[in-house]
Amino acid sequence: MFPVPLLLLVVYCLPRAYGITVYGVQGPLELATGSAGPTLVYTSDTAAGTAVFDPVNFTGPAAFNPVILAPPPVPSPAPPTSFPINLPQNAQNMPGLSIEQKGSFFGFSMEMSVINQFIGINSTYLQVPFLNLISLVAERAGSVHMRVGGNTQETATVVPSLEGGKVIEKDKADSSNPTETPALLISLEMLYMMANVSSLVNIQWYLGIPFNDTSHLRLQIAEYGESILGDNIIGFQVGNEPDLYPGHGHRPPWWNQTDYFNDFGVVVDAANNDPLIPVKGNLIAPSLSGNWTPESIWDTGFLPAYTDSLSFLSVERYPDDNCAAAFPEAGFGPPIDPQTIFANYLTHNAGKGIVDQYTDTAAVAQQAGKPLLMFETNTASCGGFPGVSDSFGSALWVIDYGLQMAYANFSGALLHIGGQDVSYNPFNPPPTNQSSFEQWTVGPIFYGMLVIAEALGTSNTSQVVDLFQNSNNEFTPGYGIWENGQLVRLALINYVTDPSGQSDYTTTITIGGAQWNEPDATPSSLKVKYLAAESVSVKENITWAGQTLGSRFQADGRFQGDETVQTVTCDETTNTCNVTVPAPGFALVFLSDSAFEESTPSSTPTFATTAVTKTMNTATVPASVLANSNGNSGSERKDLSSTSKGSSGAIQMAGGAPAGLTVLATVLAIAFMIPGFIER
Known part of the structure; x- marks a missing residue:
């Protein structure tokens, strides 16, 4: 968004009675100082419908623009926050299903x-x-x-x-x-x-x-x-x-x-x-x-x-x-x-x-x-x-x-x-x-x-159907996904931004039953992964099942943090499961352990570099000094043989490629990008 570390450095140099306000997500982001040092405090005096951070002097690449817009207000009337989802277990009982789809749908x-x-x-x-x-x-x-x-x-x-x-x-x-x-x-x-x-x-x-x-x-x-x-x-x-x-x-x-x-x-x-x-x-x-x-x-x-x-x-x-x-x-x-x-x-x-x-x-x-x-x-x-x-x-x-x-x-x-x-x-x-x-x-x-x-x-x-849920409310859509003829996942969206929590919605899920001429198939428990952020406006601090790929200029392509999956215990007396979707947010509901395991890799291959760039004619700074400097911590760069934080060593790979091409042994994160055209 903006160089907060630099702002923090400035604040440390100011008398303790001073404060700085920087426009943030929900309103002005007040940078207050006190005995414990600077803290970030959201205030809420920004009028709805106006950009909350839009510096006129930004001249960097558009890919890194710092603009943060105001989220739309809660719709009026607000969407209902409680509604049922009743679906058949068997695809043959669900009208309107799509053709079979692949996980590689998005490329x-x-x-x-x-x-x-x-x-x-x-x-x-x-x-x-x-x-x-x-x-x-x-x-x-x-x-x-x-x-x-x-x-x-x-x-x-x-x-x-x-x-x-x-x-x-x-x-x-x-x-x-x-x-x-x-x-x-x-x-x-x-x-x-x-x-x-x-x-x-x-x-x-x-x-x-x-x-x-x-x-x-x-x-x-x-x-x-x-x-x-x-x-x-x-x-x-x-x-x-x-x-x-x-x-x-x-x-x-x-x-x-x-x-x-x-x-x-x-x-x-x-x-x-x-x-x-x-x-x-x-x-x-x-x-x-x-x-x-x-x-x-x-x-x-x-x-x-x-x-x-x-x-x-x-x-x-x-x-x-x-x-x-x-x-x-x-x-x-x-x-x-x-x-x-x-x-x-x-x-x-x-x-x-x-x-x-x-x-x-x-x-x-x-x-x-x-x-x-x-x-x-x-x-x-x-x-x-x-x-x-x-x-x-x-x-x-x-x-x-x-x-x-x-x-x-x-x-x-x-x-x-x-x-x-x-x-x-x-x-x-x-x-x-x-x-x-x-x-x-x-x-x-x-x-x-x-x-x-x-x-x-x-x-x-996988076959997909629009559930037209919540009386087809445009701000709370959802989809059902059948796989090999069986209902396995639900995809639930909440477009509303409401920090109060009053726009979070809870859906009561029932699978199978007499209305579908099927035995009840509501599970005893289900798992839920959430895609979450503070507001629809934010660009950082986004998590998928509790993990993040890092904030601006902090990603090496690997997830950071531990995965967090919610387990919902269902009511076996009423054959219902209650799932809450925050405002804003997304919930992927897994209706079986096998569906969850299929979608959740136990490990993902990652790659490390074998070389670094700009090793000549560059200044060096002791790590102990750099660790306390602005922005980029030298203490976290333990081994420059890898772009992956905390990882050292290289990956050596060889093998055949089409037309006799030899797969070369090194892969390198490039440090000299050519600024691109806008092509579309």
């Missing part, structure tokens, strides 16, 4: 031009926190799917190598494109790097094929992708948001859906006739942004013409955009005040409103036998909204949105990662000038992704 979409910031600088130097974070998801979901592409795939060209072993090199930004997307050179080293990541964690990849010029196709990304990544390739996206091509200068203004149909056919024919692309039928389309409807593409005869070439159908959608603020010279109109739209994300209608637009497309996909993907999404395009996209509210939003997509028969969704000029990234490496001493920052939305992985489990048989 990542990464702009091709920022891969060197997040994954590594080449195949021998990989970002350790990235590996640890992906490992957390993989252990819960079974595997992780990541797309490398986006707007920057359209102008990408593969070259054998780049100077210095770089994976990518950016050209000048395209001035005709409103989002200033850079042209991109890709070296084969990028694909080798991705192959090495797949050898360490269970991650598979989608790659983007350039589609900006069908008269000069560049299929090398698919050719080399097949040979280097092999079975770790899931599919190739042809065209990223083609409905925006005329506006981005990739096609003439008159270019329409029929022209898209014809241009797509050019790629299909070329791929089918390319012996260096041995796997056919692995293309992904149409990846529309919402400017065209999917139905307008189906009306061209797209599916019957190209069904044999398609592995997935795809769309892309953001609920809003911050383009006016991100690109003030592009003519998008006046910027949106994030405070005014914050409440839009804190309701069940937010995700449902997007998903409802694709009900017909989901049915078309099912009829065609093709999985439907939300191939790129996040809180808002053009970088997201500071204070919204990086708030605890975004974690609740993404849980609701993800489960709503699963309920509507999407088969997966990819949350976008841009450069450090965006607010919505699930995680961020530190800025370049801090990378030698700061660690990563994990965004609230990443916690939501972990929740979805645990909610859907690893059986690949």
